[in-house]
Amino acid sequence: MGDIIYTVTATFQIFVFLITGYYLVLGFFGVYRKKDIKDYTPNNKFAMIVSAHDEEIVIGNLIESMQKQDYPKELYDIYVIADNCTDKTAEIAKGYNVTVCERNVDDKRGKGYALEWMFEKLFKMDKSYDSIAIFDADNLVHSDFLKEINSKMNQGYKVVQGYIDSKNPNDSWIATSYSIAFWSQNRLFQLSRNNIGLSNQIGGTGFSIATETLKELGWGATCLTEDLEFTCKIVLSGQKVGLAYDAKIYDEKPLKLKQSWIQRRRWMQGFTDVASRYCLKLMKKAVKERKWYIFDAALYVLQPFVTLLIGVAAVLTIIQAYAPSGDHIFIVSDLFSNVGFQIFALVQFIITPVILILDKKISKGFFAMMVLFSSNIIIMPLIIKGQSGMFMIGANFAFYATFLLATLIILGKKSVIFFIRFLLYSIYTVTWIPITIQGILRKNNKEWNPTKHVRNVEVYDVN
Template sequence: MDPSFFTFIKNFNFLMFLLFTLMYSYRFVYMLIAFKMKKSKKINEDDVQLNKYAVIIAARNEEVVIGELIKSIKKQNYPRQYVDIFVVADNCTDKTSQVAREAGAIVRERFNKTFIGKGYALDFMFNIIEEEYKFKDYDGYFVFDADNVLEENYIAEMNKTLNQGYRVITSYRNSKNFGHNWISAGYSLWFMHEAEYLNHPRMILNSSCAISGTGFLVQADLIRDNGGWIHHLLTEDIEFSIHHIIKGEKIGYCKKAIFYDEQPVTFKQSWNQRLRWAKGFYQVFLKYGKNLVGQMFLGKCNKFSCYDMTMTIMPALLISCLSMLINVSFYLTGLILEQKEIVDLTNQAILESIGSYYGLLYLVGFITTLTEWKTIYCSSWKKIGYTFTFPIFMFTYIPISIVALFKNVEWKPIAHTEVKTLDDIR
């Protein structure tokens, strides 16, 4: 067997790992920045203007958990008269609307089996507010999922950031059920990492953050100018973020505004949810990728933000998928040609590649666990143990990303059953 073939296999895997590292090396710079500047900038309380907000909750069969969210909103250290709560019971077959109404929310029911998804539910409620209330009555709109629970100062802290001039703000996403198992811990560690080691340094560098599903605030003028909620891809959150970043908007982050949500605990639930996310990222890349890359060179928006978002929606997993496909082809070639040397070398190259990626991901999970230790509510041994399973959780994105390329994916609800108050979580 030609020795150059063996060299090619080894060099190929090394180059794939090097490419991956170079593309995302700026995120390690982010982590260094976050380490050095952990404290938020102090704001003069006398300069803070009180704004009036509408809280919008899109809920589908959430009778079990929605009551605790509404209670946590009502317990905010923010004047009650400045906050109205709106719930859209979207295609519900349970008592979500009744529970929400009894808890004190303004509820409207939506039944539409054609246009399914959170984006349509949000747009429905924005139209209701425009028709039955007055857009001008509100300075901003909070968006939450029904399973969320808020810290008492959440709205007050987000209000301070809005007063700094940001028109879109995301917040610190923590978990109600971190310690349930390796799946919930995997989600939780990533969201914590996203908050403190992506969005926080973005704020420090005056770059743009990105909203992530739930727990965000949008200034009323922006919604009014858009004509409601116009984003309906499978990942409407990243679509919203990129649409506005291309237009020059800078999304802010408020690290003191903390909320908790429930993570999936079964692999089937997790697979379905992340399959939708992966498909949604492909959709966003197809719709905005060309424009986003163009803005990196010729646009008037923040060019680094455009690069950052390009790296976000052009999944790094595609590189991993390409590497895997090439290595599998090497492996099959060895089997077909009955060349044990090729099979053995390919196995070695794959194991070395997996080890390298595992090390990088373990470092991400370990650093996040170490710095966020006090905000992770489970036993110490679980915190330590889940740093080792975090890379495995992230590796499961590889088959998910491959399937998402070829499968038609539809939005499916995730059942929420964790009924916890703030005291229960802590």
């Protein structure tokens, strides 16, 4: 029995090790900023579209930020879709002298349907646009957004994703966790792909599509993750999604675990749906044309299943620890000596703070404290080696208490709070496993559950 458990565990561990190893190597290419040649010649006329459902609290600030673009005013127009609204969203938006299109279709709710409806209206207008930029109602848009997107499109890209930042990173531990996750993904997933010539991923908001490309491929993306579906269509058409790293939009993050759970479950439902319809197509095209960027896109849509396998591998590892002894086959940790594994864990822990300081999300002092804290991965095992359980608990408690006190004295209360939330980020990460399981099981449930937005933040509060 022990041999069987070891063999099964080894299989999962090897697969998970290869996948995580691939993303770790890919992430290293995001540590640096590849020099981007900027051409700010305003060659594109934009339609900036917002899909809004009962967003009276946030819609005004978004429109104000969109109207302050450092881009010729005659080269962009703003459209707000008041989608099945029961509040004052449409009324407020009209007060800003933008075009408001009210949509009331009970049986086709959701952002994907609303955008498809709006695209058809735009295509029939006498006024024409070179590109269509998409935003969520809770966003704030940096004044350089269109200028940077236009610059990237001047390089030949038909679809360009901007940098999705956070407008409320300090509101709660969940909001902080979301922010850390997005900051990390911007650099380790998006920028790394941009640096080595892979396709980026559309992030649901803060992106622009050339009108000709949209007409050619058709939107048709009305699932729960319409952004991922359209990314697959772009890659299958032989194109790549570009990244405008300096085109920033600020997105409101959920405040509570329940809100976060529902939103991320919806993402995983959509991911599973898209994976079932596009993964094999991408794999076949990647093999046929021998293009790695297409294969990378196929791996990306498998995210729910990779997350699930990581969870299974973790559970099997725990079972293995308590299983009857048998012939030891192989486990991934055998690749490392104790010191080697500790160094590997140290790199895994410290890589996120490295990303945060590169994008100036934390101070140099806080980064130094994080590096000092991470040393316990190597130092603490030496201190507690051969000691009793009570000594181990006491030593760890003393270390954490001393570190928190030192952080409070040197860096202040805000840094202590952020540090605690940084540690809680691991809990946020673990919750992806049950959320993913639910998402896979609910793949065919297309009910849209929008996140309620409550933060009335203005653009100067985040710039």
